[in-house]
Amino acid sequence: MHDVLRRTSATDADGYLTGPLGLRLDEEFIPLSAVHIPSSDLDELVPFGQRISGPQGIWLRLWPETLWVSGTPPQSQHSCVDISDAQTCMRLRGVEALHFLANYCTTDLHDAAVRSARVVRTQIGHYSAVLWWESTRDIHIVVARSLAQSFCDHMRSLALRHDPTNSTQNLRSVAPTAPNRRG
Structure with missing residues (x-):
């Protein structure tokens, strides 16, 4: 057994x-899977540096030829590896x-x-x-x-x-035109 x-x-x-x-x-x-697809095919699915959320799940493209998928992977004949563990x-x-x-x-x-x-x-x-x-x-x-x-x-x-009231602790200054951080 x-x-x-x-x-x-x-x-x-x-x-x-x-x-x-x-x-x-x-x-x-x-659950995360990595799908390896040539960049020319992947560009049509998800632009580089973008995320798509929808009924199929979440698709994250942060690598040229790899797509991280949580949910249903795109229909392809390319290798799909479970990386959840x-x-x-x-x-x-x-x-x-x-x-x-x-x-x-x-x-x-x-x-x-x-x-x-x-x-x-x-x-x-x-x-x-x-x-x-x-x-x-x-x-x-x-x-x-x-x-x-x-x-x-x-x-x-x-x-x-972290002390939000201490401006010397902020490692990166926030531009005056930056969007409201609470939104």
């Missing part, structure tokens, strides 16, 4: 981050979620192209991450499963030391 492997959490992320912002960090399971999806929620991450990302999350695409591959500290969002108050963060607990500890330490 075969033993059934049950998926266990990669982290202890299960609630509010201590600090002045009232952010919540949770781990959630989102290699990645951990975190969900950061709160009014200041995107603004908080913008202070610690290597990518300018307030850039017009990034805000319209609502998806980005970036570094948060020394962690490679993929971010996507429907609302600036609810951000999905995908990190390597082997680094997930360390990433959660890092997020906790950032939340503890």
Whole structure:
């Protein structure tokens, strides 16, 4: 008889981050697959650096010939590999979620192209991450499963030391014409 492997959490992320912002960090399971398609065919499905959400699920294109899919993959004869066990999806929620991450990302999350695409591959500290969002108050963060607990500890330490009233703590200044971060 075969033993059934049950998926266990990669982290202890299960609630509010201590600090002045009232952010919540949770781990959630989102099935992810990587579909390898030649870029000429992929350009017709999803433009590079874009996200498509719909009844088929979420399609993220952040690599030239690879599409991350949560849901139904596009009908193709190309290889599709389940990467769910290699990645951990975190969900950061709160009014200041995107603004908080913008202070610690290597990518300018307030850039017009990034805000319209609502998806980005970036570094948060020394962690490679993929971010996507429907609302600036609810951000999905995908990190390597082997680094997930360390990433959660890092997020906790950032939340503890983050002081939104201290302008010297902001690593990146926000332009006066930037959109309202609470929206």
